[in-house]
Amino acid sequence: MESTSDHIADAADIFGDRWTLLILRDVVFEDRRNFRSLLLGSRERIASNILADRLVRLVEAGLLVRGEGRRGQRATYSLTEAGIQCVPILYQLAEWSARWRGSGGSGQPRIPNMDESMPTLIAELRARHIGEDAS
Numbered sequence: 821m822e823s824t825s826d827h828i829a830d831a832a833d834i835f836g837d838r839w840t841l842l843i844l845r846d847v848v849f850e851d852r853r854n855f856r857s858l859l860l861g862s863r864e865r866i867a868s869n870i871l872a873d874r875l876v877r878l879v880e881a882g883l884l885v886r887g888e889g890r891r892g893q894r895a896t897y898s899l900t901e902a903g904i905q906c907v908p909i910l911y912q913l914a915e916w917s918a919r920w921r922g923s924g925g926s927g928q929p930r931i932p933n934m935d936e937s938m939p940t941l942i943a944e945l946r947a948r949h950i951g952e953d954a955s
Contacts, residue, residue, distance in 0.1 A: 823921060830855065834877070834878075834881045834883070838864075839866055839870055839871070840874050840878065841875065841910070841913070842864055842865075842866070843858060843871070843875065843878065844878070844883070844906065844910060846858055846861060846862065847884070847897060847903075848899070848907055848910060851948070853896045853897050853898065854889075854894040854896055855871065855872070855875070855894065855895070856894060858871055859871050862955050871931060878897075878903075878915070879949075881902075882900055882902050882903075883899065883900060883902050883903035884897045884898065884899060884900065884903055885897070885898050885900055898948075898949040898950070899945060899950070900949075900950070901946075901950065903949070904942060904949065907938075907941065907942060907945065909937060911934050911938070
């Protein structure tokens, strides 16, 4: 029987490095969905070989799918339902960081509360990435 520790270890296999989280951040919140926009738009200046490796890992983990670009077009990466279900987790990490790291531990978050807007964001992501109606 798998324990909570086992599931945390499984999650760490996917999210255990900074680049994976930053790529997901850029796909979700910046709508960067092809290799070039992810590479050039990275504030942290990710190397192309690392980006290529992490995109393959995210596809293999089932968080992204790689669409085939038509002739002369770039392949587009889209979130899967599993990837969309990670959005609240990403937000919680950002909120924790704002509260305990970004503000010197004062305990006051510096990002807006997304509890009310999360359902709208999830619906918009489903519409954009999976093609579900956002209404």
